[in-house]
Amino acid sequence: MSRIGVFICHCGENISRTVDVEQVAQAARQMVGVTYACDYKYMCSDPGQTLLKKAVAEHRLEGIVVAACSPRMHEKTFRNAAQAAGLNPFLCEMANIREHCSWVHDDRVEATAKATDIVHMLVERVRKNKKLIPITVPVTKRALIIGGGIAGIQAALDIADCGHQVVLVEREPSIGGHMAMLSETFPTLDCSQCIMTPRMVDVVNHPKITLHTYSEIESVDGYIGNFSITIKKKARSVDMAKCTGCGVCMEKCPQKKIPNEFDKNLGFRPAIYVPFPQAVPNTPVIDREHCTKFINGKCGVCQKVCGPGAVDYEQQDELIVEQVGAIVVATGFKLYDITEKPKGSAIKGYGEFGHGKIPDVIDGLTFERLASASGPTGGKIIRPSDGKEPKQVVFVQCVGSRAREKGISYCSKVCCMYTAKHTMLYKHKVHDGQAYVFFMDARTPGKSYDEFWRRAIEEEEAVYIRGMVSRVYQKGDKVVVMGSDIAVGVQVEIEADLVVLATAIQPRDGADTLAQKLGISYDKYNFYSEAHAKLRPVECATAGIYLAGACQGPKDIPDTVSQASAAAAKVMTLFSKDQLEREPIVARVNEKFCVGCLACKKVCAYGAVEEKEIRDRQGNLIRVVAYVNPGVCSGCGTCQATCPSKSVELDGYTDEQVMAMLETL
Amino acid sequence: MKSTGKPEPTVTIDTSGYAVATEEIRSEAKRLLLEKIVDAVVGYQSGRRKGSAVPVIITDPAQAEQLVFSPACVNNLSIYLTKAKKEIRAKGKLAVVAKGCDLRALAGLMGESQFKREEVVIIGVTCAGVHSAGVQPNEPLTSATIAKKCRECSVHIPEGADLIVGKLPLLPDLTPTEKELLEKLDAMTPGERWEYWKEQFTRCIRCLACRQVCPFCYCEQCLCDRGRPQAVDTSPRPSGNMGWHIVRAMHLAGRCSGCAECERVCPMDIPLNLLNRKMAQELKELYQYEAGLTPQEKGPLTSYDEKDDQSFIK
C-alpha cells in the first residue's frame, strides 16, 4: 500500500494547544507512502468527514490514518466515513494524539515529537492492514431456557409471545422453582402461588414452547446463533403421552412416608408423586430410590391401577438434541445449608446455631411452607417438634451472608424484606405471638420496600434487635437464642419457641459444571458473571448466552422478572436478523503450515478451535489441522501468541502489523 | 567453561546390559515385523566407524539382526515419528527404540497430538548412559566419556514403554556438571551472562542442526525462517543469532523433554541445553511442571492457574 492519507485533527484546541499539528502534517508528508496529509479543526465534524472522503477520492487513497482522539472514541466514526468513501473500513486507523499525547504532556516540542512518532507507527501499521469483511453467521431462531423458575418462565413466555420457538429445560419434575414454594410475597403480600401457577400453565399450553422437565443439559456445542444442545431426559417411569394426571397411582402407592422435599421435609409423599398439587406438567414421576418395585421388585401397584397404562418401569434416560440460536441461563439459587461444611471450601457452616439438630430451628424457606395455604399445615404456623403454636419466634438475618469470616462476603439481598414479611405473616396468624428479629442492617431499597419494613415494626410490632446471634441451643422445650444488642450494648437471651434463620442465597449445586459446559465464566461463589456490570448486565461474555435471575446474583422477584424480560429482549434482538454480523477480528489458521499441535485449542477460552481433517481426493486422512470457527472466536489472539509457527493469525492484529509499528522505533 | 568441581577419577560404567538389550531389541523387532504388528522399526544399527551406531528404519524382519544398542546410541529417535519426517510416517505403523530420555520426548509429542499412543509400539531400553558429543564411538563408557545429561539422568528405565529391554547395572555417582555450570551462570551478574551468551551465540553458524534434531521443532514453517514479517534475522550474525536462540528457548519452554540433542549436535559447541534446563528449572519452580514419561493434556504454557505467581507484575 503506497497511497496513505494522514488526517490530523486539532480537536478544537484540545490537540493543537500542545501539539504543533501543522508540523506533524509536514512530517507525515515526508513519510514513505504518504500521499496526502492535512490538518483540520474538527475531523469528526461533518465538514471534517467530508474533507476525508474527498481526499480519499481525489488522491486515490488506499489507507488512512486519522490522528485525533482515542479510537475508543471515534474509530467507528472514521471507519464508517472510510467506508462511505469506498474504502474498506479496516483500512482506516486512528492515531491517538489526544488522550495519549496532547492531554498528558505540556511540553509542545515533546508532544509534537511524540505525535509524529505515533502517526508514523500507525502509517506503518495501516500499510500492512488488510481488507476485512464482516463475518456473517446464520441464526437459528429458537431459544433455550435453562431453568423453569420464574426467571425461566418469564423469559420463555416473552420470547415465545414474540413468535419464536422456545425450549425450556427444568431439572425437577415440575417447573415453578422457588417461587412456587413461597407463601405470600413482599411488599404487597399477594399469594405467590396465585400469581405463579397461571404463568406455569401458560408455559405448558404455549404452542411455541417445548417443555422438558426432569431433564438436564448434557452438553453444549456450537456458538451464537448456532448452538446444538444435548439434553438428558431422565427416566420418569411414567409415559407422559399416556398419563392423564388422574392421581390414582399416588393414592394407591403403599410407600407413603417419604419426606416431601417441596415442603422442606415437613410432610410426606408417596414414591410415585408430583412435587405439589399444582405441578406442571401434572405427570407423576417414580422416585426410584424409594420405590419398592425398584428396590426389591416386590410391588407394581401403580402399574396395576393405572388405567391408561402409563406407568413404565423399563423407561430409560434419553438423550435428545435441540438446535437453538440463543441460550438464557436461569438456574436460580439454593439456600445455604448451614449445617454443611463442605470439604476444601471456604464455607464454614454454623454448627453453633443447631440447625439440623434442633427441630425448631428452621430456615426461611421452611417458614414459607409453614405459612403457605397449600403447605403441609394448610397455612397454620406450628412448631415442627411438637405441633404447638409458637408464641415467641426469633428471626435471624444475615446467616451466612455478609460474613467474610464464614466464607461468604456478599449480601443475599432479599432476607431483610422476607424476614419483615415473615414477622407479618406470623402476627397475622398468631395474634398473641411476638416476633424478634436479629439484624445487622435493614436494607430496603425498592419500591414500597422501606414502608413495608416500617410497617412490620410499627404496625405488626416486630421487635428488631440490632446485633449478632452467637449461639442457639435447646433448653427443655424452648430454644434459647443468645445474641447481642449493640444499640444498647447488652447481651440478650431469648427463650423462643421457634427460630427462623435467613440463610444466605447461593447458586444451585452444579452451577459450575453447567458453566463449564456453556463456556461462561462464574465468580468464586459460582454465580455467573455478566459481560459488563453496568452496560451488559444480562449478557455473558460468551456471545449468545444471557443471564436471568438469581443464578447471576441474589435478587428478588421483581428484579428477576425484569432481568428475564431483558434477557428475552436481547434474544429477540438477536433473532431480529437472519444473519448475524460480527466484527471480523478473528483468528484464522494457515492450514498449509499448521502441524496440528493444537496448542491454540488448549488456550482458547471460547472453544473456538476445532480439529479439522485434511483428506486427499480418495478420502484418505492426510493430517489434522486446527480450525478456528469464526462464529465462536472472540478475537483475543491468545492462540497466535501461543502458536510456535504463527500458523494461526488474528486478523487486524497480525505480526506484520505489529512488527511494522516496532520498525519505526 | 568447565565444571567447578574437583576432577573426578575416571570410573568405567558397566554396559554389559547393552548386549542383552541388543538381543531383546532384535527379537522384538523381528516379531513385530513378522506378525505385521508394525510396518517399520526405528532403531540403531552399527556404522562404518568402529563402535558407532546410527539411526536406521527397517521394514524387513531379516534386517532386525542389524539392530544394536550401545553407548554410541546417542540419537533421540522420536524425531522420526514427528510430522517433520513424513516419509518415515508414510511407512505405516511404527515401532521405535527409546531410552528413558527419548520416551519423555515421545510423551511430549503425544501430548501435542503428533501421534496417538496406540499408533506406536515403544521398545524401551534400560540405559546407563550414552556417549558425550565428540567421543570416538568405540571408546568405553566412562565418567569421562558419558554425556552430560546422563550424569543427572532420572529415567534410566523407560517406564510406560510397551516392552522394556536390557538391565540396569549399579551406577556410579557422577558429579552433575551441567547443574554446576548452571549454578555458576546463575551466580553471574546479568552483564556477565550477556557476555557469556554473546560469545556463545556469535559462534553460531545457523546450520540449524539444533532445530532439526529437536523432537519439538516439527513446525512445517519455522517462525525464524519467515520473511514477512521477519521475526528474527535469518543471517548468521550476532543479532540474528541472539534472536534465534532466545526465540527457540522460549518456544521450547514447557515442551522440551531434556534430551539435549540440540547441544550434542551443535558443531560449534554451544551449550544449548543450558537454556532448556534453565527454562525447565523455572517451570518447575513456578508451576511444578516437569516433563514426564506419560503424555500430559496441557503443558505449563498452554494452561494457567488463577493463583499463579504475579509478584513480578505491578
Place this chain on the structure above:
Amino acid sequence: MAKVITEENLRSLIDLLIKAGKRVIGPKRAGEMTIYEPLASGSELTPGTLPRRSAKEAFFPLSETILSFQKDRDGLKVDDVDTASFPETVLVGALPCDAAAPQVMDAVFSWDYKDEFYLERRRRTTIIGLSCTSADDSCFCTLVGLSPTDTKGSDLFLTPLAGGGYSCEAVTDRGEQLLAGYPELFTEAATVTPIPAAQPEGAPVDLAKVKVWLEEHFEDEIWEEVANRCVGCGACAFLCPACHCFDIVDEGTEQKGSRRKNWDACAFSKFTNHASGHNPRDVQNKRYRNRFMHKFKYYDDKFGKTLCTGCGRCIRYCPVGIDIKGILEEIGKKSLSTKDTKGHEANHHG
C-alpha cells in the same frame, strides 16, 4: 637444500605480516576446538589439528552484506559494497584438504557470473598450506585424489619437522615472493626429517567409475538406505570446505535494509521449495542424494572437478552419522563392475 622456518620465526612472520597491514587468518584455539580466524598475533596460531570449520570463510563469508538500500520520498538509494576495501590476507596453516578447496570453488564463482565478492578475496589472499600429520577414521583425502602432503592450492607449503620447525616449499610465485620478502626468517638445511605424514585409512576410489555409476543410479535403494535418517540440517554443508551454495536475503524493512549473501545448504527443505509450495526434492534422502551427486557428478560434469576434499567434517558432525566416506567406498565397490566408457580422469583436483 630445503628452506626451513622455526616455530618461533613462523610466529614472527605472522607478526610481521600483520604489521605490514595484512589480515592473517589461521587456526586459533576457541574453547575445546580450533577455528580459522584472524589472528591478532603469531602467538595465537594453533597449527596441526583440523579446525572445526573449513577455511572457505576467508573467501566466502558465512554472511556478508552485498548492498544496502534506503528508500525515501526522493526514491531508492543503493549502496554497493566496495570490494576494493577487502583486506590483503594471508591464510596460514591451512591443511591440504582446506587449502585445496578454493581451487575447486574458483570454477563456479568465475563461471557465467563473476562473483567479485569471492574472486576479489581470492586475489587478495596468499595461502600457506601445512602438511597433515594426523588422521582419524573420518579422514579420506586419499580416497578423493588428495593426500596429507598435497600442496594443491597452497602458495607456500609447510611440512612439520621432527626436531621442530617446518620445511618450506614455494608452490607458486606468490609463495616465492613471500619467501623472498622475509629472508631473515628462513634458513637453509641440507637434510630435513619431516614428521611422518598422516595415513588415512582406505584405498583410493576410482572417481570416474563412481561417476558413471551415479549416472546410472539416480533412482537407487542406496539413497533411502543411507539418507532416510537425514534430519535436514546444514551441518555438513556449513562445515564443508567446498560447499558453496548461498542464499540472497534482504534484511530490514521495505524502506531501509541490506541485501545479504548467506550460506545455504541443500539439506534444508526450503532450499528447493518453490513459491508455489511444490518441492521437487520432497524428502530428505533426495536432498542428500543431491549433495552426493553434486560433489561427485554434477560438479565434475560442469567443471571437471570433484567437489570434495575428504576432510571428513561432515562425517564427524552429522547428527545422525551419515558417512560420506562409507558411501563413497560402497559406491566405489559397486562401480568396479561398471565400464569407464567416458575416459574420465581419476584425479580431478589437479
Place this chain on the structure above:
Amino acid sequence: MKHDFEPKIVAFVCTWCTYAGADLAGTSRMLYPSNVRVVKFPCTGRIDPVFILKAFQKGADGILVSGCHPGDCHYMAGNFHARRRFAVFRKLLEFIGVDLNRLEFSWVSAAEGGKWVEIVTELTEKIRSMGPLTQFTDLNDEEQWSGALSNPELKAVYDQV
C-alpha cells in the same frame, strides 16, 4: 529536552483495560513523561515475547506490558495465559543477561488512569537513570569475522603493532 538522555519506552497494552486506563489519564489531564509509545492489542494474551525482543532490537530502552487485572480479562483468560508466558520469558531474558529493570509488567484497569501515570512515570525515570540499552542494538552492527568489512577489535590490535 530536559534531560541528557530520553529513553524510548514501548508499552504493549490491551485495549480493554490499560489502553482505556491511559485514555482515562488523558481525559483526567494527568501529566506524565512523553517517552512511552503505545502498541495496542485486543488482549495481553495476544502479546508475543517476540515483540519484546523486536522492540529491544529496534532500540527500545525499556518495555512495559500491561493488561487487565486477573479475573477482569475481557476474553476470560487471556491475561492468565500472558502472565505465565511472561513469567517464563522474563526469566529467560534474565538468564541471557538482560537487566529485568528494563522490562516492566503491570495490571492497569480502565479505571486506573492514575496507576498508568504512576507506572509510566516511574519506569521512564528508572530507565532514564539507567541510560540507553545498547546490548541489542550493538549486535545489529556486528558481523561474524568473515563477513565484517572492518573489524574494530582487530583494528585496535593491529594499530598497536
